[in-house]
Amino acid sequence: MNLSSKFSLTAKTFQNKPAFIFEGQETSYAQLEGAINQFASGLKELGVKKGDHVGVLLGNTPYFVISLYGVLRAGATVIPINPIYTPDEIGYILNNGDVKTVITLDLLVPLFEKMNAHLPKVESVIVCDTPPTEAKQNVDVTTLSVYSKLKPFTTVLSLGSAIFEGPELADDDTAVILYTSGTTGKPKGAMLTHKNLYSNAIDTGEYLKMNDTDKVVATLPMFHVFCLTVSLNAPLMSGATLLIVPRFTPGEIFKLVKDNEATVFAGVPTMYNFLLQFEGANPDELKSLRLCISGGASMPVALLKGFEQKFKVVISEGYGLSEASPVTCFNPLDRPRKAGSIGTNIVNVENKVVNELGEEVPPNQVGELIVKGPNVMKGYYKMPEETAHTIRDGWLYTGDLARVDEEGYIFIVDRKKDLIIVGGYNVYPREVEEVLYNHEDVVEVAVVGVPDLNFGEGVKCFVVSKKADLTEETLLEYCKEHLAKYKVPSSIEFLNELPKNTTGKILRRALKGQVLQK
Known part of the structure; x- marks a missing residue:
C-alpha cells in the first residue's frame, strides 16, 4: 500500500465528501480522484516516466494536492521546493536533483526565464494560474526563451483520462526528495520512499x-x-x-x-x-x-x-x-x-x-x-x-x-550544533556565511541565532570588513538577493576581529554569549 493507492480506496469510501475546501469552494474525494488520474495520465502523455524527478514550486493551493498525488500516481518522484527561494537556491536543487519537469505558478515564469540557460535538464515547465488574490506580472510569454518548455496545467489535465492505474510502485521506490539545509552550506536531498x-x-x-x-x-x-x-x-x-x-x-x-x-x-x-x-x-x-x-x-x-x-x-x-x-x-x-x-x-x-x-x-x-x-x-x-x-x-x-x-x-x-530555527524553518549559519563570504568587501563572518519575540530566533551576523564605510544596509540588500527571506539576517554587527581558538577556528558560541549578556 502507498499514498496513491490508499487515497483511491478512501475516495471510493467517501466519494461525495469534501476532500478539501479552498476559498469557499468544495472539492469532493471523487472529484479529486478524477483530477489526480487526469494529471497523472497527462504527465505520461507529456513524457514523464516512472522514476523521473518532478519539481513542485507551489504554495498552498489545490494545484499542490493534485500535483503531489498525480506525480506519485505516475510513478515519478516529487521534489517540493519553497517558491520564495532565490534563483540560486532553486537552481541548485533543480540541477542537483536531476529535475526533468517543473510545476509552478505563472508569476514565477520570469524567474525560469532568467535561469533557463542554466537548467539544461528541465524539459517542461507546467504553469498554474496564480490565485486572483495574488499580484502577478503581465508578461508576454511568447517572447521568452523558455516559452517552448511552458505547458499550461489545464492542458496537461486535458491530455489525460479520469481513469488511470499507473505503473506498479514498490515500497522502496523513492516517492519524494526533500532538500534540507546542510551544515556544509548546500542542501541535502532526503530520499523518502513510498513506504x-x-x-x-x-x-x-x-x-x-x-x-x-x-x-x-x-x-x-x-x-x-x-x-x-x-x-x-x-x-x-x-x-x-x-x-x-x-x-x-x-x-x-x-x-x-x-x-x-x-x-x-x-x-x-x-x-x-x-x-x-x-x-x-x-x-x-x-x-x-x-x-x-x-x-x-x-x-x-x-x-x-x-x-x-x-x-x-x-x-x-x-x-x-x-x-x-x-x-x-x-x-x-x-x-x-x-x-x-x-x-x-x-x-x-x-x-x-x-x-x-x-x-x-x-x-x-x-x-x-x-x-x-x-x-x-x-x-x-x-x-x-x-x-x-x-x-x-x-x-x-x-x-x-x-x-x-x-x-x-x-x-x-x-538542538543541532549552531542550528537556527526561524519561525519553524531551519537556517544553518554556514549557508548564510557562504553568501556573505562572496561579497568582495567581507573578510570574515560568523552567524549565530539570537532570541526573537515573533519568530523564536533570528539570524545575527558578525562581520569583519575590508572597508570602514561598508554598511549594514548594503550587506542586508546583498543577502536578500541570494537568500530566502527567512534566512536573511535580522541584524549585522561589524567587529575588528572575530574570536578564535588556538587552531584559528571562529568561536560562534563566544559571539552568541556576548549577545545574550547584553
Whole structure:
C-alpha cells in the first residue's frame, strides 16, 4: 500500500465528501480522484516516466494536492521546493536533483526565464494560474526563451483520462526528495520512499485519532514536511477534509475555524504566538477545535500554557525531521501531556537516547536522540558518505541532544550544533556565511541565532570588513538577493576581529554569549 493507492480506496469510501475546501469552494474525494488520474495520465502523455524527478514550486493551493498525488500516481518522484527561494537556491536543487519537469505558478515564469540557460535538464515547465488574490506580472510569454518548455496545467489535465492505474510502485521506490539545509552550506536531498511516507501518514493519523469527521486547517506550507504529513497526507488517508489556507494570518484563521467548525489546527510556535497576541481574539471562535498540534521548533512552556488557558484547547507538541518523514513522537492524547516535552513514540517508531558509543543511556541522562522505524529515509540523494554517517545499523542519528524520563517522555535539551530555527524553518549559519563570504568587501563572518519575540530566533551576523564605510544596509540588500527571506539576517554587527581558538577556528558560541549578556 502507498499514498496513491490508499487515497483511491478512501475516495471510493467517501466519494461525495469534501476532500478539501479552498476559498469557499468544495472539492469532493471523487472529484479529486478524477483530477489526480487526469494529471497523472497527462504527465505520461507529456513524457514523464516512472522514476523521473518532478519539481513542485507551489504554495498552498489545490494545484499542490493534485500535483503531489498525480506525480506519485505516475510513478515519478516529487521534489517540493519553497517558491520564495532565490534563483540560486532553486537552481541548485533543480540541477542537483536531476529535475526533468517543473510545476509552478505563472508569476514565477520570469524567474525560469532568467535561469533557463542554466537548467539544461528541465524539459517542461507546467504553469498554474496564480490565485486572483495574488499580484502577478503581465508578461508576454511568447517572447521568452523558455516559452517552448511552458505547458499550461489545464492542458496537461486535458491530455489525460479520469481513469488511470499507473505503473506498479514498490515500497522502496523513492516517492519524494526533500532538500534540507546542510551544515556544509548546500542542501541535502532526503530520499523518502513510498513506504516511508505512507507509514508515517497512517501512524501519525492513528496516534492523533484523525477520522472522517475531522476538518484540518492546512496553513503550514505544503512544501514543508510538517504540513505534508500532518496536515495533508494523514487527513486524506483518514477521510478528513482539508481547509486549505494560502498564507497564515491570525484574523483569517479565527474566521476559518469558526465558519467551518474546524477540529484540528497544526502550526509552529510562532503561529500560536501570533494567535495568542491577536487583538480582539475571541476564544469562542476556536471552540470547535479538539486538538492543536505544534512542531518545527520547541514551544516555550509559557506560550503553551497561555494559549491553552485562553482558548481552552490542548496543544500536543511533537518532534520530527525531514529524514524521518518527519514524525517520530507526539504528546499522547489518552494520558497527561507534559509541558516542555515532545512526547512519546508514535506507533511503529522507536526513539532512544544514546551516548557517543551508541549505547542507550539511563532515564534523564542527556545524549543524542536516534530514531528507528519504517519512516526513516533510505538516504541522501547522491551523498553516500553523508548517508552512512547519518544512518547506522538502521538508526537515524538526529544530532539533537535529548533526555527521556521514567515514563518515556522525551525532552529536547539542545538542538543541532549552531542550528537556527526561524519561525519553524531551519537556517544553518554556514549557508548564510557562504553568501556573505562572496561579497568582495567581507573578510570574515560568523552567524549565530539570537532570541526573537515573533519568530523564536533570528539570524545575527558578525562581520569583519575590508572597508570602514561598508554598511549594514548594503550587506542586508546583498543577502536578500541570494537568500530566502527567512534566512536573511535580522541584524549585522561589524567587529575588528572575530574570536578564535588556538587552531584559528571562529568561536560562534563566544559571539552568541556576548549577545545574550547584553
